[in-house]
Amino acid sequence: MTDRKNARLLALAALLIFASTVAVLLARQFSLGPVRPAPDFRVFGPAGAPVQIYEYTDFACPACRHAAGKLEELLKVFDGGIQVHFKHYPLLNIHPWSLHAAAYADCAGAQGKFKEYAGLLFEGQAKWGPARVEAGEPKEFGEYAAKLGLDWQAMLACANDPETLKTLRLDIAEADLKGVNATPTFFINGKRAVGSGQLIDQARKFENILRKAAKP
């Protein structure tokens, strides 16, 4: 009798464990998990905007450069209706300097010039992106800082701070968990879009979303 009872309970336990595991894994795939906020300097547009875009980007990726321009246009066109959260996803296997670029961009952000520094990184990606590792760190990182009047020594110290690296690693881990494997990847109100083509495709619905949000 006790054996049969325990067998039933074990079967129920296995069922509950299996069902909850599948539910969590599915929730991960559909990005239903909590969203880790990006630092303020990496968030553009008003808080609580009806369209929330999370962008996973690599500074050395040409498609990301193209998409950055498109996002800038969308922010202007749907002024006040969109909030963009910039997340780093450096593809380290093909872009060896992307992590450095992301760190410097965040450190420029700490000095109030993330957007400007990111713009220069995208603009000059053909110069520093393919630079050989043996040749040492590309000089462009320092040049962009000088161009923007940033404190380069402070940026170097910041880029070597474990906290900076921790923030970047968390962005990467979060992207991995969401199944991001290409850049740029966007999550627009939770819906995935890869590349600027899919971004523009989804942007066609923004008008509707904004209209619905404006209804009392």
Added chain:
Amino acid sequence: MTGKGGLKDLIGLLSRLALGGVFIYSGGIKALSPAEEFAYAIESYKVVNAQLSLYAAYAVPWIELWAGLLLAAGVFTRLNALFIGGMLVFFELLLGQAWLRKLPITSCGCFGSSGGNSIEAEFLQNLVLLALAWAAWRYGSRWSADEYAATL
């Protein structure tokens, strides 16, 4: 204790559901977040190294989720309540040593990055959870899968 729906049985059921719910939430929210996030929180207690913290961060959320679910459903209730109680005692030791050492921990990591209670608040909260674990262990067998399985 085994009267028809006595107050103690009700307390047992509510304790089981409340404690199970807290563990389902805390495990689920962490299982849905990058393990590295929880690993950094574990590291900040300065008890285990980075590698072990990461292993723990992969395992603990799932254990919390499953244990919470089984307790709420009343599967092997007493054993589960004991197991969860053991986990809570372990968490209390971690929190207590951090409190005594005055470690600069801003978020205990108990509920992922979303929760940001102080160490002291979490320590006291865990004491309440421990009381619930005791009530679930002592009175939580009514209206449970255990009871239902015995009647089949």
